[in-house]
Amino acid sequence: MRGRRRVWTWARRVGLTLLVLVVLVFAVSGAYLGWDRLSPEQLDVAPPGFDVDAAGVRTHVEHWPAVRPSGKAPLVLVPGFAESTYVWSRVAPLLAADRDVYAYDVRGYGFTDRVPPYDLASDTDQLGGLIAALGLERPIVVGHSSGVAIALSLALRAPTSITGVVAANGDGTPYFGTDRTSSGGGARRVLVDPIAPALVTAAMRHRAPIRSIVAAQCGPGCPVDDAAIDRWRAPFLLPGAVDALTSILRQPLIGLTDAQESTVAVPTAILYAGEDGSFTREQAQATAARLRTSLIAELPGARHLALLGEPDRFATALIPLLDGLDRR
Known part of the structure; x- marks a missing residue:
């Protein structure tokens, strides 16, 4: 009987911990998106055409x-x-x-x-x-x-x-x-809001993940300097771009x-x-x-x-x- 209570106690603690973690992830994701809207990254990339x-x-x-x-x-x-x-x-x-x-x-x-x-x-x-x-x-x-x-x-x-x-x-x-x-x-x-948009936004704000994806798909001859990677990132940093991508x-x-x-x-x-x-x-x-x-x-x-x-x-x-x- 005492063993069952101990298992139940641990199960409750694990469940509560997981719940707290989930709430924190949602809260941090929402806060990150809010911060991104207030402080968006701006790239000086003027598309030709x-x-x-x-x-x-x-x-x-x-x-x-x-x-x-x-x-x-x-x-x-x-x-x-x-x-x-x-x-x-x-x-x-x-x-x-x-x-x-x-x-x-x-x-x-x-x-x-x-x-x-x-x-x-x-x-x-x-x-x-x-x-x-x-x-x-x-x-x-x-x-x-x-x-x-x-x-x-x-x-x-x-x-x-x-x-x-x-x-x-x-x-x-x-x-x-x-x-x-x-x-x-x-x-x-299954892409959960606001977690999925936050992850996509975080990726687009940094060159490293985009550079890694492009290099893997493109091969050794591909431009992966900062200017080239910014050509990839710039459209996804426009207002509404991440929402459109997650919708797609x-x-x-x-x-x-x-x-x-x-x-x-x-x-x-x-x-x-x-x-x-x-x-x-x-x-x-x-x-x-x-x-x-x-x-x-x-x-x-x-x-x-x-x-x-x-x-x-x-x-x-x-x-x-x-x-x-x-x-x-």
């Missing part, structure tokens, strides 16, 4: 005019998850040798307005609106990572509005989830189903990196089979952010794919 209204969303755009205009289809570059036009900044000038190149920030990221809902239909609206606002005639859309889903979604919705799609380092499906038969895969993430994280990853991809009728091409764990050779080949394309290229030894870390190799592999889409 201009803004347009794309289907009702103020959208940040960068433009690299063709050095030697050739009449080839212009390019529209779509960043992936948590990316901005910065990821295209080193490779875009190489692609602009003979055609106009545009990159834009997808709603919820970069220097574009945070306008929910953050779903594939709205992202597709924005891309279609951007092409119309810029007056582009049947561009080739190059999507990176989750940006592939947006590019292929527009190909399904308005196939005559584009010349083709390149899927770079992503297959356009919810590949981080197990269910590939419904749009948007993977379980919704709570949802399944945007994506098409395998069956939807199999009905894409516009010409497509695949570019993948040999050391990209999120889009492997096997996945690239399966994507090519679904899209019925023979235009596929590998960057051996490259990582997910090869477009930023190895722009010369990325452009060298991508340009023949673009020319192939032009011919088709």
Whole structure:
């Protein structure tokens, strides 16, 4: 009997301690967010480019005019998850040798307005609106990572509005989830307020965690000096940016189903990196089979952010794919 009381006493103490710790974590997180709002970190990073209204969303755009205009289809570059036009900044000038190149920030990221809902239909609206606002005639859309889903979604919705799609380092499906038969895969993430926003805010206020993530995904050729890391951090330090990111994280990853991809009728091409764990050779080949394309290229030894870390190799592999889409 005495042993049971002793166990019960210890259980109560442990439970009370855990409760106090939980309350403290919530209190500290809330206080940290309050302090951050009163003393926000400000970065002197002026993004190049201009803004347009794309289907009702103020959208940040960068433009690299063709050095030697050739009449080839212009390019529209779509960043992936948590990316901005910065990821295209080193490779875009190489692609602009003979055609106009545009990159834009997808709603919820970069220097574009945070306008929910953050779903594939709205992202597709924005891309279609951007092409119309810029007056582009049947561009080739190059999507990176989750940006592939947006590019292929527009190909399904308005196939005559584009010349083709390149899927770079992503297959356009919810590949981080197990269910590939419904749009948007993977379980919704449990992100508790104010803890999750506080953790994201803390990460963005310091260069070290961002530098570590970028270096791991980009490889040895990636810029990781303070100025480069601040280009990554700056958009997430804007008012409302962390709230938008946590809202996006709570949802399944945007994506098409395998069956939807199999009905894409516009010409497509695949570019993948040999050391990209999120889009492997096997996945690239399966994507090519679904899209019925023979235009596929590998960057051996490259990582997910090869477009930023190895722009010369990325452009060298991508340009023949673009020319192939032009011919088709």
